[in-house]
Amino acid sequence: MSTLVVFCHPLPDSFCAAVASQVMNSFTKAGTETRMLDLYKDGFDAIGAPPGLVEKHRLALRSASGLVLVYPTWWGSLPALLTGWLDQLLPYAMGVGRDDATELLSGLDYLIAVTTHGSTKVVNVIQGEPGRHFLRRSLHALCPPRCGMRWLAFYDSDRSTEKDRKNFLNRVDRRITWLMNLMFGHAR
Amino acid sequence: MLIVHVLVVLADDLKLAQYPGGLRRALDCGLAKGGHDVDIIDLHADRFAPTMTQEGRRSYHTDTPLAESDVQDYGARVRAAEALVFVYRVGWTGIPTRLKGFVDRTFAPTVAFKLVDGKVRRGLTDVRRLVLVALHEQDRRSVRQGKDVGRRILSRTMRLIVNTRCKRRYLALYNCESRTEEAKSVKFEYLRKVERTLARL
Structure with a gap:
């Protein structure tokens, strides 16, 4: 079992980056092989990335048994770069290429979204939670039936205190450890 | 007639010009009929880079959030608008990458x-009218199942920052790739509707 962590935030000193490194630590602690794709560091182009890089990322996705997306929620949804990444890795239109997309995701046992919101949960519900719906309804729908999805969100980061952020990092750690124990505990 | 300063954001590749049988013509005709003052941003022609950059993010919460020259220009044009029209074509992701990038980077x-x-x-x-012209590659049922993310971002979320009395219109064409006879008449009707709506903004 191996986990692919996809991180998408421009600043390496942001809270989102701290969350990503916490995610990496927790998975490593749980004894899974973990790999991170930093879309900004890799210089992934949101519109037309070089085919070699796309193929590399596709290979990483194919061999993963878990996909973790760590991103900031901007305008209620995924950043443009992450949308572009998904669009280029899983390009399908109605009836064309859908099998290819499901085949690429066929190894997944779990999909976890870890995201930070600037605004509160209430504001996000008023917006209609587009990011969450997209992941649940569109991306998760392509994953095999056994694949579960978890949503770990930090709200109201614009007004958060040091304590809130620390609590969230702890929550991420607890949730991942619990989930890995639940899913793979018997194998150890 | 009331003259409105309209900002049209085209978020599509070159296909838009020919497809579906002259959407661009319908847009132009409608806007000309209404006698509006029109400003067009063509994200594809401008080769707009949708990725939020490091500088862009660092200056986002400062007093001058638009650090780069391309979005500075867009920012001024967005501020001048009295009506916003978003024209886009989407597949399964709900909103085109360029348009999401435009919103992320410019609407700061x-x-x-x-x-x-x-x-x-x-x-x-100042924005009292908001029109979405959405061409969906998927059929109505799939778009409904996917909760129409683009509409939620551009209409439901945009509602929170425009004028309280803003009129919102959503013009959607489903199955826009379809070439059957029935689809053709649906498309024709759709283009008429786009033209009518833009003429009476």
Whole structure:
């Protein structure tokens, strides 16, 4: 079992980056092989990335048994770069290429979204939670039936205190450890 | 007739010009009929880079959030608008990458909205009309199942920062790739509707 962590935030000193490194630590602690794709560091182009890089990322996705997306929620949804990444890795239109997309995701046992919101949960519900719906309804729908999805969100980061952020990092750690124990505990 | 300053954001590749049988013509005709003052941003022709850059993010919460020259220009044009028209074509992701990037990078605090104690306050109070012209590659049922993310971002979220009396219209064409006879008549009807709506903004 191996986990692919996809991180998408421009600043390496942001809270989102701290969350990503916490995610990496927790998975490593749980004894899974973990790999991170930093879309900004890799210089992934949101519109037309070089085919070699796309193929590399596709290979990483194919061999993963878990996909973790760590991103900031901007305008209620995924950043443009992450949308572009998904669009280029899983390009399908109605009836064309859908099998290819499901085949690429066929190894997944779990999909976890870890995201930070600037605004509160209430504001996000008023917006209609587009990011969450997209992941649940569109991306998760392509994953095999056994694949579960978890949503770990930090709200109201614009007004958060040091304590809130620390609590969230702890929550991420607890949730991942619990989930890995639940899913793979018997194998150890 | 009331003259409205319209900002049209085209977020599509070159196909839009020919497809579906002259959407661009319908847009132009409608806007000309209404006698509006029109400003067009063509994200594809401008080769707009949708990725939020490091500098862009660092300056996002400062007093001058638009650090780069391309979005500075867009920011001024967005502020001048009295009507916003988004024209886009989507597959399964719900919103085109370029359009999401445009919203991420240009609609920043102090430009499109104000942040008061971490809460969003309306910034584009001049905008009284919002029209989405959405061409979906999927059929109506799939779009419904996917919760139509683009509409939620551009209409439901945009509602929070434009004028309280803003009229919102959503013009959607489903199955836009379809070439059957029935689809053709649906498309024809759709283009007429786009033209009518833009003429009577």
